Amino acid sequence: MQTAPAGGAGIDRTEIRAAIARHLDITPDAVAGADDLIQLGLDSIRTMKLAGAWRKRGIAVNFALLAAHPTVDAWYALLNGADPENLSLDGALPGVVDSAALPNLVDLPDGVRPGPVDSAAGHAAPTDDTAASEPAIVPDDGTPFALAPMQHAYWIGRSDAQELGGVAAHLYVEFDGADVYPERLEQAVGQLLSRHPMLRTRFLPDGTQQTLDRPGRAVFGVTDLREVPAVEAQRRLEELRGARTHQRMAVEDGQVIDIALTRLADGRTRLHLDVDMLAADAMSYRILITDLARLYHGEQLPPQDYTFRQYLAEHRHDSTATQQPDTVAGAGQGASAIADERTRDRAWWQDRLSELPGAPELPLAQHISEPNRTIRLHRWLSPQAKAQVFDAAHARGITPAMALASVFAETIGGWSAQRRFLLNLPLFHREPVHPQVDGVVGDFTSSVLLEVDVTEPATVADRARALQQRLHEAGAHSAYSGLEVLRDLGRHRGEPVLAPIVYTSALNLGELFPDTVTATFGDPVWIISQGPQVLLDAQITEVRGGLLLNWDIRESAFPAGVVDAMFARYIEAIERLGGQPSEFAEAGSSESGGAQPRETEQVSPVVPADAAGRARFTGGAGWQAEAGVRIPVEQAATRARVNATGGPVSGGLLHTGFFANAATNPSAPAVLWEPTGQLTYGELAADALAVAGALREAGVTPGDSVAVQLPKGPDQIVAVLGVLAAGAVYVPIGFDQPAARRAEILGTAGALAVLTVGGARIPDVRAIDLAEARTHREPLARPLFGDPENIAYVLFTSGSTGKPKGVEVSHRAAMNTIDDLNERFALGPADRALGLSALEFDLSVYDIFGLLAVGGAVVTVDEAQRTDPAVWVELVRRHQISMLNCVPSLLDMLLTAAPSTESQPLASLRAVILGGDWVDVALPARLAAVAPNSRFAGLGGATETAIHSTICEVVDARVPVEWTAVPYGTPLRNVQCRVVGPAGNDCPDWVSGELWIGGDGVATGYRGDPERTADRFVTHEGLRWYRTGDLARYLPDGGLEFLGRADHQVKIRGYRVELGEVESALRAVPGVRHAVAAVVGTAAPKLVALVVPTPGTAIDVDTVLAATAELVPVYMVPTRLELLAELPLTSNAKPDRKAIRAVLDKGEGTDEFVAPRTDLERALAAVIAEVLVTEQIGVTDDFFALGGDSVLATTAVARIREWLDAPDTIVADLFTARTVEGLAARMSQREAESGDTGRLAAVAALYLEVAAMTDDEILAQS
Known part of the structure; x- marks a missing residue:
């Protein structure tokens, strides 16, 4: 170019x-x-x-x-x-794309700039460089005119129907002064409203605005507390503040400013000023408060004839949100060129829609107690410290604005589940089209979306440079605003898209509160802002020569402590940039309202002076440090405490305890089964040694692998003990395993033999009949005991490539888990365990060796009994089973089968530990009802970490209300856990990352797969870790919460969705027993789910979906639910996702076009189809899924109000209903409540009749 x-x-x-x-x-x-x-x-x-x-x-x-x-x-x-x-780059920094400090960070395209404002007067300071041709001033005739894009966003967002809505965009400030006289102030307020039309503008239900002669509500008031005791006066001040800090002014009546004066004792005054940003952006706020101060002093202000309305009319190409008629004439001369630029920029963003990330995924509270309450965290940076940060940034070719923005982005990234995300950056757009434009009050705000990627490691300086370069790229295409890009994203994804994290920089725009203001009304002592559809609004403002760093936050949207930790890290990182932490005043919170802090003593650093004689600071070791969030000190201390799990290390092998018990107490029962089967320790040992002898004769030597493929029952236990006694490694294979998969496992394992049933033929591997092996004539004289680091077993699990992967687990790793659990639950010879898990499932390792190590007995079942919970109940009674280790679904089946007519039918249970899947929060209470003396624990882990790694014991069946599943808890003995981000950093509390498990329980690796082993088993700081691929997060108490598999993350309409979170939300709905989510379809993927109701409970699909929508964002609510009486399970009693997927796939393709059925539905469908420029829409089609957005919704509702004579219909109705069917129902219900039934149907019929007429027919009847 x-x-x-x-x-x-x-x-x-x-x-x-x-x-x-x-x-x-x-x-x-x-x-x-x-x-x-x-x-x-x-x-x-x-x-x-x-x-x-x-x-x-x-x-x-x-x-x-x-x-x-x-x-x-x-x-x-x-x-x-x-x-x-x-172009030669001489004069530019090599390899660096530089920018200048922007009012809101972004280098704007040609023609976009904020107006210069004189800090004392608040009016334009025209120079030769800013001179503009002056269009004719056109008086306001009082007709409605269109909203600017940001106004429209504020207007839509303040509705309760909007996600994160229900609040106004407003800025509230209190000034603590003295001797402010009410009469003079009231007169000045009147003059201010007369001077600035936007301060008396109302906002109409059709999405337009209209200037009034005067506001329809009072905007000024006085409260006299001069004679009130100090304590009571303070209480009244707080009361006044409480009424204003979170108010939504009556903008529909023209109330966009609220000014109140409180008179206090000793001549003190408190000025309360609240301004709705629909009428005034931040620059306008400074203009109006400066004008108010000057008017208060009786100054004659220069004329201000040019208005915001005329500015919008001259910039209709990009400054109006809706296509409403406007009578103001005089378009700017550059309109065509700017329109071309806007077209180019729109095309640039359109090309990137499919690649754009979403908003930061910060930890959010599940239950928001006060959704509309905002607090402020703030810190003041002194002039000296500010200069040091600025100098250090300039020295590196980085603008101060970008240096500070990069710190903010890094902080947000440290607490975001996704390290690539969008930030919303407001801009102040005032085209220099008129000499008076810089004195206009109005909302000139636009925005740009900044893509942030903090995934890869980088230094702080390099991160800032990279962000600066991306900002240049986005800013060069900001003629098409961020709001419009978000709307396009919404149409692309079929769902409204929000950017709820906002970063506003007002660097180099001058003091927010000029000296004229503070001298007149006093210092600002309380500042807070709110914005609709915003969770966190960060601002940097120049105050008293320094910087005021503010975060306005919807506090209850986040878990306790999250925003405080984030803000502390933000401030700490800025301190490191300047190298002078002492230059920072104390931080504050909303309790101090963001007031200006006291002065602090300044100490100038000893650094060389620049040409102007000012000391330049270029240091700050933080610039070369690695960017990223270090977890807060207190969180690190908590994790160090819960991971301090060092304890005794067993020197034994899996079979050591069993053979020791067989020697000392051979007559004790070791294995029991129905109806009267029993093997004593002595008998079991003899059988095992016989099998070991048979294996030796077959050529098996220590370290060799022997497969075991037998039906469930005592034979399996005999076989594995025999393999271990021979010093070999056992490889369990499911008895019903397909021959092809069995052959693959045998080949990968390198098995020399298979212990199986008589007559089995297994190609290429010697098959040994277990029955014959048990009677082998030359049993081993004694078991072999090798090094605890030797492999004990190889378990094959499903691999992501479709081929099974063999996990090699050493004796030491398995015994670490077994020793901890046996000691923790004080298991001994009197205990009996019910062994339900399949041999090829790792829970069976504890079922067998846990009890045999302490002299207890294993009660086993056969293949048929594995799925018959009524048999399990009988076994618990008959054998007084005290320990149960299984997956949650098996306990659920057992509890369901327990007779409800009996008191405590499972009373013998004293320890139940669950692992391998989500643990339902209802299970502890259900267990307590039938086994009141039993302890209950949920455990986490993986086959690669020896059965179990973490534990969370639920005491007295007390489950916190915020739990949706029993958490993983804390590490077992000699086990450590980390939650790790993409760059290898530890994630802060509440932030999801990959779970790493380290310590003595970590497996040796994958059999025959060194590449996979190297990828999943890593060494960090001298400790060996297994990267689980599971998503988890730390909770403040040091416990771990499992969030699902990383490979269960899917993309739905551009959003990253964790299926486990969807399932967790569904299970939290009363009446839902099980839930499994999946994505179906390829061209237009849909989120669907299968739900199993609680026995005896009838659930309604719509009710479940509505309840789920209260717990997760709308894009995480399934579009369809399938109900099943029972959950399909695998052989390991886990949800059978393949079978479930088949059920869900069958239900696809059933969506049908539903035609309008009434005149009202037909009329609404016609209007909306015309707005969406589509042939037809069904009454159940989602407006937003069809490409609708807030602007189109406004247009559609405006036409419905006019063409169907439905003035009570508002935009929020369409946002709530989303379909023609829903909107018709809302309108009809409202009509019925008014008592004027039938009118809507009649008007709709008339509209349809007219719409069907030709132009000639209409002309003939007119």
Whole structure:
């Protein structure tokens, strides 16, 4: 692309240097051709002003190119037509794309800039560079006019029907002063409203605004507390504050400003000022408060005839949200060029829609107690500390705005489940179209979306440079605003898209509260802002020469402690940039209202002075440190405590305890089965040694692998003990395993033999009949005991490639788990365990060896009994079973089968431990009802970490209300756990990451797969870890919460969805017993789920979906539910996802077009179809899934109100109903409540009749 002067116009170096020098208040001689202008102090406001002036001379200026090449030499070339692709980079920092500090971080495209405002007067300070041609002033005739895009977003968002809605966008400030006189202030308020039409503008239900002669509500009041005792006066002040900090003013009546004066004892006053941002952006706030102060003092202000309405009319191409008629004439001369630029920028964003990430996924509270309450966290950065940060940034070619923005992005990324996300950055757009534009009050705000990626490691400086470069790219295409991009994203994804994390920088725009204001009304002592559909709004504002760093937060949306930890990290990181933590005043919270802090003593660092004599600070070791969030000290201490699990290390092997018990107590029962089967320790030992002898004869030597493929029952236990006694490794294979998979397992395991039933034929491997092996004539004289680090067993689990993977587990790893659980639950010879788990499932390892190690007995079942819970109940009674170790679904089956007519039918149970799947929070109470003396624990882990790794014991069946499943808990003995982010960092509390498990329980690796072993088993800080692939997060008490498999993450309409979270939300709905979610379809994937109701409970699909929508975002609510009486299970008693998927797939393709059935539905469908530019829509089609957005919703409702004579219909109705069917029902219900039934149907019929007529027919009847 070539940037050439229009009409041959050019500019020389002398002019360029002179213009720059004028803005930097230095002499032209101080600006050399190769000097870096950023380091000289040039920021984006000044750069944009220069660009604006040059554009008016007919010189085409690309702002991003000026920012990318900040030298006089480069600018001279660009302004005189040089091709940017061939431009020499002399004068620019090598390899760095530089930008200037922006009001809201973003380098804007040509023609976009905030207006310069004199800090004392609050009015434009016109210069030669900002002169503009002056369009004619057109009086306001009082007709409604369109909303600007940000106004429209605020107007839509303040509705209770909106996600994160229900609040106004407003800024509330209290000034603590003295001797402010009510009469003079009231007069000044009246003059202020007369001067600024937007302060008396009302917002109409059809999405337009209208200027009034005066507001329809009172906007000024006085409270006299001069004679009230101090304590009572303070209480009344807090009461007044409480009424205003979270109010939604009656903007429909023209109340957009609320000014109140409280008179206090000793001449003190408190001014309360609340402004709705529908009428005034941040710059306008400063204008109006400055004007108010000057009017209070009786000053004659210069005329302000140019209005926000006229500005919008002249910029309809990008400044109005809805296509409403407007009578104001006089479009700006550059409209065509700007429209072209907007078209280009729209195309640029459209090309990127499918690649754009979503909003940061911060930890959110499951239950929000006060959804609309906002608090403020704040910190004041002193002038000296501010200068140090700015100097250090400039020295690295980074603008201060971007340095601070990068710290914010890194902080958000540290608490986000996804490290690639979008931030919403407001901009202040005031085109220099009129000399009075910088004195106008209105909402000129636009926005740009900044893509942040903090996935890969980088230094702080490099991260800031990279973010700066992305910001240039996005800012160069900001003629198409971030709001419009979000709407396009919503249409692309079929769902409204929010950007609830906002970062606003007002650097270099001057003091928010000029001296004129503070001298008149006092210092601001309380500041808070709110915004609809915003969770966190961060701001940087210049106050008293320093910086005020604010976070306005919807506190209850986050788990306790999260935002405090985030803000503390944010401040700490900024401190490291400046290298002077002592320069920061104390942080505060909403209790101090963001007030200006007291002065702190300043100590100047000893650094060289710059040419102007000011000390320049270039240090701050934090710049070269690795970017990323370090978990807070207190969280690190908690994790160190829960991971301090060191304890005795068993030197024994899996079979050591059993053979010891067989020697000392051979007559004790070891294995029991129905109806009267029993093997004593002595008998079992003899059988095992006989099998070992048979294996030795077959050529098996210590370390060899022997497969075991036998039906469930005592034979399995004999076989594995025999293999271990021979010093070999046992490899269990399911008895019903297909031959092909069995062959694959045998090949990978390198098995020399298979212990199986008589007559089995297994190709390529010697099959040994267990019955014959048990009677082998030459049993081993004694069992072999090798090194505990030797492999004990290889368990094959399903692999992501479709091939089974063999997990090698050592004796030491397995015994670490067994020893902990045996000691923890004080198991001994009197205990009996019910062994329900399949041999090829790792829970069977504890079923067998846990009890045999302490002299207890294992009660086993056969293949048929494995799925018959009535048999299990009888076994518990008959054998007085005391220990149960199983997956949750088996306990659920057992409890369901327990007779409800008996008291405590499972009373012998004293320890129940569950693992292998989600543990339902209802199970502890259900168990307590039938086994009141039993302990209950949920355990977490993986086959690769020796059965179990963590434990969470539920005491007295007390389950916290916020639990949706029993958490993983804390590590077992000699086990450590980490939750790790993509860059290998530890995640803070509540933040999801990959669960790493380390310590003595970690498996050796994968049999025959060194590549997979190296990938999943890693060493960090001297400890060996297994990367589980599970998602988990730490809770504040040091416990772990399992969130699901990382490979169960799916993308739905551009959103990352964890199926486990969807399932957890469904299970939290009363009456839902089990839930499994899946994604079906390829062209348009849909989230669906299968639900199993609690026995005896009838559940309604719509009710379940509605309840789920209260727990998770709308995109995580399944579009369809299938109900089943029982959950399909695998052989290991886990949910059979393949079978479930088959059920869900069968239900696809059943969506049908549902035609309108009534005149009202037909009329609504016709109106909405026309707005969406589509042929037809069904009454159950989702408006947003069809491409609707907030602007189209506003347009549709405006037409419905007018064409169907339905003035009570509001935009919130369409957002809530989402379908023609739902909207018709809401309108009909409202009509029925009014008692005027039948009118809607009649009007709809008339509309349809007219709509069907030809133009000639209409003309004939007119």
